[in-house]
Amino acid sequence: MRVVVDLNRCQGYAQCAFLAPDVFAMHGEEALLYDGQPDDTRRLDVLRAEAACPVKAITVEGAGAAWTAEGAGVSDGG
Amino acid sequence: MSPMAVDGSLERLRREGRIVVVGASLAGLRAAETLREEGFTGTLTMIGDEPYEPYDRPPLSKQVLLGRVPADHTALPRSRAIEAQWRLGAAATGLDPSAKRVALADGTSVEYDRLLIATGVRSRPWPNELEAGLDGVFVLRTRDDATRLRHRLKAGPSRVLVIGAGFTGSEIASVCRERDLPVTVAERGPAPLSGALGSVIGDVAAELQHQHGVDLRCGVMVTGLEGDGVGRLRRAHFSDGGTVDAEVAVVALGATRNTEWLAGSGLAAGPRGIACDAGCRAFDVRGIVADDVFVAGDVARSPHPLFGYRFLSLEHWGNAVAQAEVAAHNMICRAEERRPHLWTPYFWSAQFGVNIKSVGVPNMADQIIVSQGSLGEHRFTAAYGYQGRVIAAVTFDQAKWLEFYQRQIEQAAPFPPPFATVDRRTEGMRPVPAGFPDPSVPTHGPQVTVSGYSPTDQRVTFTPAGHGRQA
Ligand SMILES: Cc1cc2nc3c(=O)[nH]c(=O)nc-3n(C[C@H](O)[C@H](O)[C@H](O)COP(=O)(O)OP(=O)(O)OC[C@H]3O[C@@H](n4cnc5c(N)ncnc54)[C@H](O)[C@@H]3O)c2cc1C
């Protein structure tokens, strides 16, 4: 599972760090560090964090509609 | 858009055209996603010289060097399937715009109807090749660079030397201290970050480094790197006659734009980037915009009305995303539907536990005022003024104020700000010179390069497109 946070948008509200502490962590008062490729067992936590982020800064791969991951190869679209 | 309004050739382009993206990183990927989102169903070819699919660079100098996540955990998520033909590990080596063909290093070529150039920048290497080749001398731009450097830091070198205290250099120094490694930072300017944020804020950055035990040397240049008998870095020499013994040196002297492959193409491409219009269309050397060649990300230079139509090249994550989205849209739409890339520069950095954020173009400023918080507490908001208007703002651990200043910048609000802000301390009452180095002296890596004509007209009415993408 892949994750990226738009840290321009992020306001350091720490919602994500609360909901998925294995993936997101505050570093100092405001700065956020995260794992861009957390274990799939964390998927539910990460989706919760994504939904809870007040500024919608978190993008999770495949969180949207029908989507098939095929790595870097040619995939079948959707 | 009603299908009838679309002329036949555009409809054909959108349905079965060939779009080639050179540079398979942040800007390239976001452009590809946008093309598909906007209904492009033709052939999409992604050409990248790195062997990896698009990955994110900001974590490389932060969580990756800290050892919190491996470098291969930075691959960028896809917001949708892009159904691309990937040509990874294949550098583009030439462009023939009249034949509409990109030549690749492996001798093959790819034809396009529309081309997007997103080849970014690379680290400026240590200028002395022999010294640059010493074991222990690093740069940091790519995933491979980060893997190598992380490995070396983990081994616990006796001392690390960071050459250049811009954002990347300062972040690396911060990581070293967090890993409890002795680190010396050598900076030609008067203070860390002073090229990008001026010396008033630079002094705060210097204080942070001192507090965290960095051996900071400002106003000096590294004049030479010395190896031992078996080619390992041993010592560095400074312009003030001093030396420091170090096993690792990280060269953080800014970046060079990846435009060499366009030599002879007739595009206005050079060491400062590829000039393009606000709609991301590339200029050729005659100053005429191309209809089928577009540019986005770190490699682009484009005029911005908010900053006197000067050409800005930005090495900012958010700019790469926003510009790629505009370029992709403009590649496949009718002329009257084109959008301008009028993004207000925005970036962040994290070092020594402090979240640094900036909006606007600080290094255009002549004055600065601390409008909230306190420099001494390392928690403040500073507004930057240029000819009596607000041109930028920088926060240390006060990111929530930036949006407000973004609006001030976009409205060309007067400087110093007339409002009484909450929590204003005495030190912030009066504007002082921002303290930027003489712009005619080359410095390493300002993250914003301002060039071109500077009109005296300072009143711009500007309706922003908004920064970043609503996810
Ligand atoms: C260590 C580090 C930390 C950063 N931290 C921050 C931060 O905190 N905040 C922030 O706002 N920004 C940060 N940035 C900047 C941000 O990463 C860049 O602005 C962003 O990556 C630009 O994306 P791009 O796609 O335009 O260019 P790049 O990411 O540079 O991608 C260009 C790609 O094109 C490839 N390429 C080049 N030439 C060719 C060729 N001839 N043929 C094929 N492929 C080619 C390159 O190898 C590269 O993969 C950081 C950058 C680095 C390196």
Ligand code: SF4
């Ligand atoms: S919840 Fe959103 S705003 Fe808050 S720290 Fe996480 S990413 Fe940033």
